[in-house]
Amino acid sequence: DVYKRQVQHKDQVQTLATWQLVAQPLSQDSACIKVPYTNMGASATPLDQSRFQRKLEHAAASWRRLLNKGMRISVPETRINHAYRAWLGFNFINVDERGDGVYRPHDGSGFYEHIYGYSAGLYCIALDMYGYPDEAAQYLESLATFITPEGLFTMNFGLPDTGVLLWAMAEHYQFTQDQPWLRRVAPDMIRMCRYVIRKRSEMIAQQDKDSITYGLIKARPYCDDPVPTYYYVTDATLVVGMEAAANALKDIGSEEVPEIGREAKHYRRDILASMDRAVIEHLGMDVLPLYAETQGMLKKTHY
Numbered sequence: 001d002v003y004k005r006q007v008q009h010k011d012q013v014q015t016l017a018t019w020q021l022v023a024q025p026l027s028q029d030s031a032c033i034k035v036p037y038t039n040m041g042a043s044a045t046p047l048d049q050s051r052f053q054r055k056l057e058h059a060a061a062s063w064r065r066l067l068n069k070g071m072r073i074s075v076p077e078t079r080i081n082h083a084y085r086a087w088l089g090f091n092f093i094n095v096d097e098r099g100d101g102v103y104r105p106h107d108g109s110g111f112y113e114h115i116y117g118y119s120a121g122l123y124c125i126a127l128d129m130y131g132y133p134d135e136a137a138q139y140l141e142s143l144a145t146f147i148t149p150e151g152l153f154t155m156n157f158g159l160p161d162t163g164v165l166l167w168a169m170a171e172h173y174q175f176t177q178d179q180p181w182l183r184r185v186a187p188d189m190i191r192m193c194r195y196v197i198r199k200r201s202e203m204i205a206q207q208d209k210d211s212i213t214y215g216l217i218k219a220r221p222y223c224d225d226p227v228p229t230y231y232y233v234t235d236a237t238l239v240v241g242m243e244a245a246a247n248a249l250k251d252i253g254s255e256e257v258p259e260i261g262r263e264a265k266h267y268r269r270d271i272l273a274s275m276d277r278a279v280i281e282h283l284g285m286d287v288l289p290l291y292a293e294t295q296g297m298l299k300k301t302h303y
Contacts, residue, residue, distance in 0.1 A: 017044040066092065070131020088130070091123065095139065103142040116223065117143070117153060117161025118237075121168040128175040136172050137181055140165070144188045151195030158226075159219035159234045162192050166241030170248040183252055189245045193260045196238050200267060212277045213293050215270025221291075230292045232275070239267045 023029045032052035035044045047055075066088075073084045096104045096113075105120040106112055120143055127136040143165055147153045153162045169189055173182045199217055207214045213230045217238065221231035242264035250257045278292045282303050289295040 017046060019046055063089065071129075092135075101142075102145055103139045105139050105143075115143070115146075115155040116157045117146075117155035118157040118164050118222070120155065121161070121164035124168045125171050128172050133172065133176050133178075136168075137176075137178070140169055140172055141185065144169075144185060147188055147192060149191075151191035151193070153192060154220070156223055158222045158231075159217065160222065160231075160237040162196065163234070163237030163239070163241035166192050166245045167237070170241070170244035173248045173251075179252055182248060186249060186252065186254060189249065190254070190256045190260075193242050193245055193256070193263075196242060196267075197259075197263045200263075212274055214274060215267065216274055216292060225296075229294060229296065232271070232288075232290050232292060235267070235271050239264055239271060242267065 017033050019031045019033075021029045021031055030049065032047040032049055033044050034047045067085045073081050075081060091105075094106050094109055096106065098104070104115050105123050106115055107119055120139070124136045124140050124143075127133070127139070143153070143155070146155055147165075151162075152159075153165050155161055166189060169182075169185055172178075196217075199219075200215065203217050204215060216230045216232075216235050218228050218230050219234055220226050220228055221234055242260055246257050246261040246264060249260070274292055275288055279286050279288050280295070281287070282298075287298070287303075290297050
């Protein structure tokens with residue numbers, strides 16, 4: 001029989017290679033083919049079985065080395081041990097490098113292909129916790145390439161992205177105590193802190209000191225709700241990121257630490273004061289709305 005390896009691209013089906021197999025009754029045969037990963041429409045070439053086996057063994061050994069690094073889980077339930085390694089494997093597959101040296105962690109292959117800054121930053125923290133500091137550093141530096149000259153980092157999620165990236169960078173330093181790395185990313189961290197300080201100053205100039213939202217930043221909260229609003233998760237991540245950054249940067253003697261630390265202290269004070277004013281009572285319970293001004297999320301879910 002003649003078999004064809006085909007790939008579907010939009011509405012067209014293209015033959016990539018043709019080969020012939022002759023299998024005797026109750027026997028088996030196989031064909032091996034090399035298809036370029038980055039261009040599925042490119043020409044494909046037959047591969048002899050011994051070379052395929054060498055490639056397979058090389059790939060398997062690479063995955064074993066990667067998944068055997070760092071933290072190990074060994075419990076009586078074998079499925080748990082395997083599930084952890086599978087989770088690591090799937091997440092490494094979900095990091096793309098497109099030939100430009102920039103690594104793009106995303107939430108899923110084939111459906112969440114975009115970087116979501118919030119979860120990408122949390123993923124880097126998880127990698128540090130699991131004993132993959134080299135990968136965490138590489139991915140954090142890649143994410144930093146998307147910071148605007150003004151210091152804003154948002155990737156398909158919202159302003160919390162900036163706070164989480166600050167926090168993740170500071171956490172990486174706390175895990176590794178790698179001062180040369182911290183010095184390398186310090187300008188990015190300082191630029192993001194300055195953006196938050198400047199943005200908050202602009203907001204305060206327009207706010208009533210006795211208002212519920214005094215000192216908070218109005219911005220896009222997260223990916224599924226693009227309308228700018230006051231969202232405590234935004235402010236909480238930003239202030240925690242600034243505090244963590246100041247705590248890390250003091251170890252390398254950064255001159256920016258006093259200002260960042262002072263502004264973070266004032267920011268935290270304003271958030272807590274806002275929360276005190278924003279609490280409402282509903283069915284005998286004290287409730288803190290995530291959307292301080294509009295109570296939007298509570299209203300959407302009928303409390």
